[in-house]
Structure formats: C-alpha cells, structure tokens
Amino acid sequence: MTQGTVFNKEEIKIVLFEGISQAAVEVFGQAGYTNVELLPKAVDRETLLAKLSGAHMIGIRSRTQLKQEILEHEAASRLMAVGCFCIGTNQVNLPVAATRGVPVFNAPHSNTRSVAELVIGHTIMMMRKVFPNSMAAHRKQWNKSAAGCYEVRGKTIGIIGYGHIGSQVSVLAEAMGMKVIYYDVLTKLPLGNATQVTSMQELLKTADVVSLHVPATPETKEMMGAEEIALMREGSYLINASRGNVVVVDALAEAIRSEKLLGAAVDVFPKEPASNTEAFESPLVGLESVILTPHIGGSTQEAQRNIGREVAGKLINYCTHGSTIGAVNFPGVNLTHSPNTIRLLHIHHNRPGVLQKINDVVGDHAINVLGQYLRTTEDIGFVVLDIDAAHGREKVSVIRDQLSEVPGTIRTRKLVSDEEGDHTILE
Ligand SMILES: NC(=O)C1=CN([C@@H]2O[C@H](COP(=O)(O)OP(=O)(O)OC[C@H]3O[C@@H](n4cnc5c(N)ncnc54)[C@H](O)[C@@H]3O)[C@@H](O)[C@H]2O)C=CC1
Numbered sequence: 001m002t003q004g005t006v007f008n009k010e011e012i013k014i015v016l017f018e019g020i021s022q023a024a025v026e027v028f029g030q031a032g033y034t035n036v037e038l039l040p041k042a043v044d045r046e047t048l049l050a051k052l053s054g055a056h057m058i059g060i061r062s063r064t065q066l067k068q069e070i071l072e073h074e075a076a077s078r079l080m081a082v083g084c085f086c087i088g089t090n091q092v093n094l095p096v097a098a099t100r101g102v103p104v105f106n107a108p109h110s111n112t113r114s115v116a117e118l119v120i121g122h123t124i125m126m127m128r129k130v131f132p133n134s135m136a137a138h139r140k141q142w143n144k145s146a147a148g149c150y151e152v153r154g155k156t157i158g159i160i161g162y163g164h165i166g167s168q169v170s171v172l173a174e175a176m177g178m179k180v181i182y183y184d185v186l187t188k189l190p191l192g193n194a195t196q197v198t199s200m201q202e203l204l205k206t207a208d209v210v211s212l213h214v215p216a217t218p219e220t221k222e223m224m225g226a227e228e229i230a231l232m233r234e235g236s237y238l239i240n241a242s243r244g245n246v247v248v249v250d251a252l253a254e255a256i257r258s259e260k261l262l263g264a265a266v267d268v269f270p271k272e273p274a275s276n277t278e279a280f281e282s283p284l285v286g287l288e289s290v291i292l293t294p295h296i297g298g299s300t301q302e303a304q305r306n307i308g309r310e311v312a313g314k315l316i317n318y319c320t321h322g323s324t325i326g327a328v329n330f331p332g333v334n335l336t337h338s339p340n341t342i343r344l345l346h347i348h349h350n351r352p353g354v355l356q357k358i359n360d361v362v363g364d365h366a367i368n369v370l371g372q373y374l375r376t377t378e379d380i381g382f383v384v385l386d387i388d389a390a391h392g393r394e395k396v397s398v399i400r401d402q403l404s405e406v407p408g409t410i411r412t413r414k415l416v417s418d419e420e421g422d423h424t425i426l427e
C-alpha cells in the first residue's frame with residue numbers, strides 16, 4: 001500500500017541555490033511555505049546531493065547542472081518540482097526530469113529587458129573603445145583619440161533570434177538610430193522599421209554589429225564558427241549574450257587578433273566558473289577589444305526580484321493545486337483551488353491504454369468525480385481527477401493505490417482541499 005506521507009505546507013522542504021532573490025522566499029512565505037533554505041551560490045556535487053536529500057522543490061539559476069545522474073540519484077527521490085529562476089533551462093536534463101514526474105518551471109520574460117539593456121550598453125562601449133581607454137586611464141594613461149571609434153547611429157545591427165530579448169534589442173537599437181535586420185527560424189512580426197532577412201548568411205554579410213539571441217539547442221550549437229565569422233563584414237562587431245556554446249570561441253579570438261572584427265562583447269561562455277571564487281579561463285582573456293562580462297545579462301535587482309516572484313508562484317501553484325502551466329517539460333494543465341475536493345494527480349508514460357485503465361479504476365468506486373483533466377506531451381501524460389470530498393474521502397486512498405499500480409504510472413499525488421486548508425500528500 002502506498003498511502004503516502006502527509007506534508008503540510010510548512011513541512012514542504014524548498015532549497016534555493018545560487019543567490020535567488022529574497023522576493024521568492026517572501027512569496028513562498030505568504031503562501032504558507034516557510035521551510036525555505038536560501039543558499040548564496042552554486043554548490044559542488046556533494047553539497048548539491050546533501051541539500052537535495054529530502055527536498056520537495058528546488059530553485060536554481062544557470063550554474064547548477066541537474067544532469068541525469070543527479071536527478072536519478074536516491075537523494076532526489078522526494079523531488080517534486082524544479083524552478084529555474086532564469087530563462088534558459090539547458091542546465092537541466094528535461095526529459096529525465098519529466099520521466100521522473102518532475103515538472104521544470106522557468107521565467108521566460110522577467111529578465112529579458114535587463115539583457116537587452118546590457119546588449120545596447122555593450123554596443124556603445126565596444127564601438128567607442130570605452131573599456132580599453134578606461135583601463136588605460138586607471139593606469140594613468142591619457143588616450144584621447146577618435147581612432148577606431150564610431151557612433152552607433154546609422155549602423156546596422158543584425159539580430160539572430162528575434163524572440164523576447166532580440167525584439168527588445170531591436171526597439172532600443174532603433175531608438176538610437178540604428179537600422180535593424182534580423183534572422184529567425186520562424187517568421188516574426190517586425191517591430192518598428194526592422195526587417196527580417198531570409199538567411200543568416202545575408203545578415204552576416206550586411207550587419208555592422210551582429211547580436212546573438214538564440215536558445216541553446218542542437219541547431220544553435222557552434223552556429224557562429226570560423227566560416228560564419230568569415231562572412232561578417234571587415235571591421236564589424238559580434239555580441240553574444242545567449243549561450244556560450246553558440247559561438248566557437250577560438251574562432252572569435254582569432255578574428256579579433258587578425259582584426260577581421262574590431263570588437264566583441266561576450267557575456268556567456270562554453271565553460272563558466274561554478275562560483276565567484278573559481279578562476280575564469282577563456283581564449284578571449286587578454287584581448288582588450290573584447291568586453292567580457294560574467295554572465296550578468298539578467299543580473300539586475302529588477303529582473304531577479306521579478307523572477308523570484310514569478311517562479312516561486314509557479315512552484316506554489318504546482319505544489320498546492322497541481323497546476324503545470326509554465327512547465328517547460330510537462331503537459332500544461334491550469335488548475336486553481338477547488339473547495340471540498342480531493343484532487344488526484346496521475347503522471348504517466350504517454351502510451352495507449354493508460355487513460356482507459358485510470359477510468360476503469362475510478363469506475364469501480366461509487367464516487368462523484370467533479371472534474372477530470374488530461375494533457376499529454378509526446379512522452380508524458382498528466383491526468384487530474386477532482387473527487388467530491390463529501391462522498392469520496394474514505395475511498396480516495398484506495399483509489400490512489402490502485403492508480404499507482406496502473407502500468408506506465410510514474411507518480412501519483414493527492415491534494416486534499418478542505419476548510420482547514422490545503423495539504424499535500426507525496427508518494
Ligand atoms: N546572458 C544572460 O544572462 C541571459 C541569456 N539568455 C539567453 O538568451 C536566449 C534567448 O532568450 P529569449 O529571447 O527570451 O528567448 P526566445 O525563446 O523568446 O527567443 C529565441 C528566438 O530564437 C529563435 N531561434 C531558435 N533557434 C534559432 C536558430 N537556429 N536560428 C535563428 N533563430 C532561432 C526562436 O525562434 C526565437 O524567436 C535564452 O534561451 C537564453 O539562453 C536569457 C536570459 C539571460
């Protein structure tokens with residue numbers, strides 16, 4: 001019998017890594033989730049496993065790698081949901097998380113303006129050689145010169161990936177008088193006077209500044225290599241604030257050394273230090289026309305506060321109501337509070353016959369089903385059953401046990417909602 005253990009909200013263990021905003025803790029607290037540990041930075045594997053042990057939900061940013069080995073480790077057996085307090089979710093093995101019944105949530109919008117602003121800052125700083133001149137001034141050298149310095153006005157910025165960030169860069173760049181062209185695998189609505197071009201090659205040959213805003217996917221891996229850089233205009237500039245492995249860094253370093261490119265600004269790297277105490281190594285180190293920033297595109301107070309609120313809210317909705325809206329690896333079911341209901345969640349491998357078996361189990365009991373929801377992805381099925389607590393209370397545990405035995409079941413959860421509040425029962 002898998003009766004499960006009752007956890008009240010204050011017993012749900014939540015661990016937040018990597019200096020996630022205090023705003024998240026406040027949002028959890030307001031919803032009754034007070035068992036929250038906030039760690040200031042990313043941790044090594046052993047500490048990660050120790051902290052995972054017994055945790056129901058965790059929050060990470062881009063440094064913590066949740067690989068298959070970690071997700072399948074005994075220490076992660078209670079893990080119910082993961083919050084990526086950022087946009088990118090490539091640090092998590094999403095299919096493995098899904099087949100463990102663990103939805104992964106992120107914040108797709110909250111730091112996009114911060115990234116776009118940094119890119120605009122990078123563009124001007126790079127084209128005016130601000131950093132080399134500033135560093136020289138710090139060494140008491142006075143380099144007053146216009147050589148190799150340009151206005152951005154009238155120049156063409158080529159944006160690769162016209163999504164939430166790329167399109168905001170577009171608006172800001174145009175406001176400074178830049179011409180905007182963009183390339184995207186999808187047809188995207190041009191904002192202002194921006195123009196979509198039909199190939200990346202065309203963009204590379206035309207733009208004075210190329211800015212990358214694509215997600216990390218197999219298709220975007222090393223999409224800017226020596227060949228692509230060779231297509232760029234002589235004396236142009238490259239900005240990468242997307243993901244480190246989108247650019248072949250050795251090829252970029254070579255293009256800077258040969259002065260094919262006048263400058264570059266890079267915020268993300270194929271190998272980033274796991275903490276602020278680890279040394280940063282890159283072939284770009286020492287090339288003074290390259291602006292190097294330590295993956296701070298989204299690191300503003302505003303972005304972190306908004307992300308904290310957004311992702312904490314999604315984790316709360318999942319834990320309290322079973323709602324998977326906003327999960328990046330899970331079927332999306334939008335659920336809210338349903339008074340005097342016992343809610344059963346059934347997460348299963350998406351294969352023919354599972355729903356039939358679930359309905360057979362339910363049909364064998366005289367209960368009143370108030371609502372039934374089904375959503376699937378290619379691999380995962382998610383069924384939610386709202387059972388009238390007035391008649392079904394005694395039978396639900398038996399039903400849950402029987403549902404747990406349906407072939408293909410990954411995980412079940414029971415959420416009891418009554419006048420005393422919400423309780424969560426985990427496997
Ligand atoms: N530096 C930093 O701190 C941050 C970096 N990022 C990175 O920026 C990326 C983009 O973020 P958003 O704009 O919010 O994502 P988004 O999903 O809104 O936009 C990405 C765009 O890229 C396009 N795209 C995908 N594959 C492509 C390809 N092969 N060629 C051309 N276009 C392609 C998509 O169609 C989409 O329009 C994130 O995935 C993340 O990796 C995000 C936030 C902070």
Ligand SMILES: O=C(O)CCC(=O)C(=O)O
Nearest residue numbers: 061062086087088298299
């Ligand atoms: O702030 C972070 O840790 C990561 C920002 C980022 O790259 C993202 O949101 O995808």
